Amino acid sequence: MAGIFDRMSGATGADTEGLAQASAPDGNLPDEPAALSVADERSTPKRVREAVQEMLKYGLLEESHKPNLYRSALSHAEEVANILEPLDLAMGVDEVRGLVFITVRQDDLAEQDEWSHPLVRRQRLSLEQSLLIAVLRQQFIAYEQESGTGASQALVAVDELIPQLQVYLGELGSEAKERNRVITLLDQLKGHGLVSALDAHDRVVIRPIITHLANPENLQALVVWLREQTKGAAAPEGEEDMA
Incomplete structure (x- = not known):
């Protein structure tokens, strides 16, 4: 004769099996919860x-x-x-x-x-960095006009940039200081993804993103403003010479 505990455990097993079959019509339990499937569908790839x-x-x-x-x-x-x-x-x-x-x-x-x-x-550029961007952008546009839009090997040497910055920023008094100024600025712009690292010949590749970094009218206005400041600073010296 089956005892009370046998009858209770048998009934519990039957009820559990019945519930499982009710939740899964084919008698098989689902492999994973439906909630996880919905979450996977909604997640970004x-x-x-x-x-x-x-x-x-x-x-x-x-x-x-x-x-x-x-x-x-x-x-x-x-x-x-x-x-x-x-x-x-x-x-x-x-x-x-x-x-x-x-x-x-x-x-x-x-x-x-x-x-x-x-x-x-947070990434606001300094005056010297902005000036170098303007110079590099001009170099890149000239390169694309010669090689075609989409060309991506616009090389420029440190020695080419030194005299262009001197026009607006003045001279530092020694070639070593001039080179160090340009190299430091290039390294800062490298952090913004605008140029590559210096190669063995002290050249960098100007990255194409420079065409989208800033409004060209703003860069041109910066160059014009610096040119006017340079002329203004040089005027008193010229007057002294005439005197």
């Missing part, structure tokens, strides 16, 4: 996350350096835009030069100053 993280870290993605992430950003442009939108950022695209890059999102309903954006303000 890994390659898109990696692409956005790379863009936020360096400000851009270059097809020549990160081809897989570059293609992921282009093919998932809407997802990238949705990630950047809460930060008031957007993705700029330059397929001719193989670039995708971070820009400050402009609101059509209100005028915004992109320089007031926290990420831009």
Whole structure:
């Protein structure tokens, strides 16, 4: 005769089996919870996350350096835009030069100053850095006019940049100091992804993103302003010579 405990355990087993069959019509339990499947469907693809993280870290993605992430950003442009939108950022695209890059999102309903954006303000450039960017941008545009848009080996030597900076910043009194000034500025711009590291011949490659870093009218205005300051500083000396 079955005891009371046998009858209770038998009933519990039958009830459990019945519940399992009721929850799974085919009698098989699901391999994973449905909630996890829904979460997986809603999550951002890994390659898109990696692409956005790379863009936020360096400000851009270059097809020549990160081809897989570059293609992921282009093919998932809407997802990238949705990630950047809460930060008031957007993705700029330059397929001719193989670039995708971070820009400050402009609101059509209100005028915004992109320089007031926290990420831009944190990376504000000095006067000397801005001047060198203007010089390098001119060099890069001239290179593209000669070699074609999309060419990516715009080389410039330290010795070529020294006299161009001297025109606006003056001379430091020794060749060693002049070279050190240019090399220091180039190293700072390398951190912004604008130039490569110096090679064995003291040359750098100007990166294509320089065409999108700043408004060319602003850079030209900077050069004009510096030229006027230089002329103003030289005028008293000229008057003394005439006297």
